[in-house]
Amino acid sequence: MDSELCFLPIADLAARLARRELSPVELVTALLDRIDHYDGALHSYITVCRESALDAARRAEREIHAGGARGPLHGIPISHKDIHFTRGIRTTCHSRTMLDFVPDHDATHVRRLADAGMILVGKTNTTEFACGTMDVFGTARNPWNTACYTGGSSGGSGAAVASGLAVAATGSDTGGSIRIPSGLCGIVGIKPTYGRVSRHGVFPLSWSMDHIGPMCRTVADCATVLSAMAGRDPRDATSSARPVPDYAAALAEEIHDVVLGVPDQHFYEHLDPEVDTAMRGALRHLESLGMRLTPVTLPHAGDVGTVGWAVMVAEAYGQHAGRMRRQFPDYGLRARQRIAAGAFITAAEYQQAGQIRRLWIREVDDALRGVHAIVTPTLPFPAFSVETQNTNPPETTWGTIPFNLSGHPALTVPCGFTATGLPIGMQLIGRVFDERTLFRIAQAYERAAEWHRRRPRLEGAA
Amino acid sequence: MSAFTRAWLRAEAEHQGLALTEGDVEAIYDRVRTIKAALVALRPEVTEGLEPPYEFVVAEEPEG
Numbered sequence A: 001m002d003s004e005l006c007f008l009p010i011a012d013l014a015a016r017l018a019r020r021e022l023s024p025v026e027l028v029t030a031l032l033d034r035i036d037h038y039d040g041a042l043h044s045y046i047t048v049c050r051e052s053a054l055d056a057a058r059r060a061e062r063e064i065h066a067g068g069a070r071g072p073l074h075g076i077p078i079s080h081k082d083i084h085f086t087r088g089i090r091t092t093c094h095s096r097t098m099l100d101f102v103p104d105h106d107a108t109h110v111r112r113l114a115d116a117g118m119i120l121v122g123k124t125n126t127t128e129f130a131c132g133t134m135d136v137f138g139t140a141r142n143p144w145n146t147a148c149y150t151g152g153s154s155g156g157s158g159a160a161v162a163s164g165l166a167v168a169a170t171g172s173d174t175g176g177s178i179r180i181p182s183g184l185c186g187i188v189g190i191k192p193t194y195g196r197v198s199r200h201g202v203f204p205l206s207w208s209m210d211h212i213g214p215m216c217r218t219v220a221d222c223a224t225v226l227s228a229m230a231g232r233d234p235r236d237a238t239s240s241a242r243p244v245p246d247y248a249a250a251l252a253e254e255i256h257d258v259v260l261g262v263p264d265q266h267f268y269e270h271l272d273p274e275v276d277t278a279m280r281g282a283l284r285h286l287e288s289l290g291m292r293l294t295p296v297t298l299p300h301a302g303d304v305g306t307v308g309w310a311v312m313v314a315e316a317y318g319q320h321a322g323r324m325r326r327q328f329p330d331y332g333l334r335a336r337q338r339i340a341a342g343a344f345i346t347a348a349e350y351q352q353a354g355q356i357r358r359l360w361i362r363e364v365d366d367a368l369r370g371v372h373a374i375v376t377p378t379l380p381f382p383a384f385s386v387e388t389q390n391t392n393p394p395e396t397t398w399g400t401i402p403f404n405l406s407g408h409p410a411l412t413v414p415c416g417f418t419a420t421g422l423p424i425g426m427q428l429i430g431r432v433f434d435e436r437t438l439f440r441i442a443q444a445y446e447r448a449a450e451w452h453r454r455r456p457r458l459e460g461a462a
Numbered sequence B: 001m002s003a004f005t006r007a008w009l010r011a012e013a014e015h016q017g018l019a020l021t022e023g024d025v026e027a028i029y030d031r032v033r034t035i036k037a038a039l040v041a042l043r044p045e046v047t048e049g050l051e052p053p054y055e056f057v058v059a060e061e062p063e064g
Helices: A010-018 A024-042 A050-065 A108-115 A155-162 A179-185 A219-229 A273-288 A304-330 A333-344 A347-368 A386-391 A401-406 A435-449 B006-016 B022-042
Strands: A045-048 A077-081 A119-124 A145-149 A168-173 A188-191 A211-216 A259-263 A292-296 A373-377 A410-417 A423-430
Touching: A010 A024, A010 A219, A024 A045, A024 A050, A024 A077, A024 A119, A024 A155, A045 A155, A050 A119, A077 A155, A108 A168, A108 A219, A119 A155, A145 A386, A155 A168, A155 A179, A155 A211, A168 A179, A168 A188, A168 A219, A179 A188, A179 A410, A179 A423, A188 A219, A188 A435, A211 A219, A219 A410, A219 A435, A259 A347, A273 A292, A273 A373, A273 A410, A273 A423, A273 A435, A304 A333, A304 A347, A304 A401, A304 B022, A333 B006, A333 B022, A347 A373, A347 A401, A347 A423, A347 B022, A373 A435, A410 A435, A423 A435, B006 B022
Parallel strands: A077 A119, A077 A168, A259 A292, A259 A373
Antiparallel strands: A045 A119, A168 A211, A188 A211, A188 A410, A373 A423, A410 A423
16 A cells, blocks of 8 residues: 555646546555555545546546646545535535535546536535535545544545545535544645535525535645636526636745734634644744744624524525424534524514625625735634534634625635644635635745644554 | 514414424524524615615726
């Protein structure tokens, strides 16, 4: 089992594939072997597409060897969250109501990544409909400590990428579901600007809060995958026609005179002491790289989370009402209680939430006017036990849902570890459609701090 | 709207065709009460001109 291969950055893998030092078949086989060895304990996958992945790898090998390489993602494996539709491959949403659902089409980003030559390895674990629990297929385990939870909802993607069971994965983020598991599993994840990536073919949780994005081990990997996923899609009216930059190419540009905003409310209050220490160290590190820190004001940051939940449950209930009437007992307890709450939000309250949301967007735009990005912890605490998640889960969307409500892009990058070896994430929030600046800042930090070089030991996970 | 009570919630659930258990009613009541209180605390005094946000979706020209 060639584990080293499974941790290489995409650019390195692409270079080896181009030089024929590595074949897509070898790469996919190494990944499948590793999944076989470790995933029984991690539960990062719901479905592993062994045969179709090997078929696709053989096809990619033939194409590359015939001089038909499509680009930096050709022959690179990808894993998709199991609420993202994959044609001909079961897509369960981790729900008893959808165990036999096989989509007849791909989600737009699934199709785009396949067209770029990526090879689908499997469907990753998710909380039920991205808002409940993981009862049917087991709870995803954190590779840094398998007694701990990954965070949700894209927890399978977080665990798979962190443990080298995926080269890259996709997630969706309605209240933090890309950034939370990325932060707790020690990887990079970006929730792009609302409209940057099409939502077509992703089972909706909340149409105005849902964002789709990549989860990878490095900033450069995320940049490469996002470029291939993003862009206008006529099947999603909210997708943007703005040109998609080559985010990976932008990483080569020098970055100067960066000003970072540090909120003086909410985000640095009541932190776990180790998160506090890691964040202070990260801020000093950013300063040492020549970036200037300045306070910014977001007076309603601590209040808008509940407004985000109002919008989320109201829109989720709109989506689920019919299925709930037909199959209510088949929903898990947490999913049904969260989603059904939306039935009791009145039209007037939904409108009020929209008005508060507009004021919040102005507040974030104002805070970003004089800075390139805002810096916060991704979560106020490190990973917690699976038992806690199943009995009395803490509020994990504390620092993330405000930017689902506002639509601004937000990225998490590892910024340290606790004494017991659990990762800590730092969140960067940028101006709308300025993912490029977030990637450049994050990569400058990543290269200097080198937290991404650590790997989980996976003791007891084999 | 009438006051938000468990009785109202049960009646509305029946109206919506949702077969809630008493456990569901309690959990949902607590969650919705928190949401409603937050919305009351934050609702703007002046509402004219506060259309739902959409500009970050349709503003296609990058800022200068």
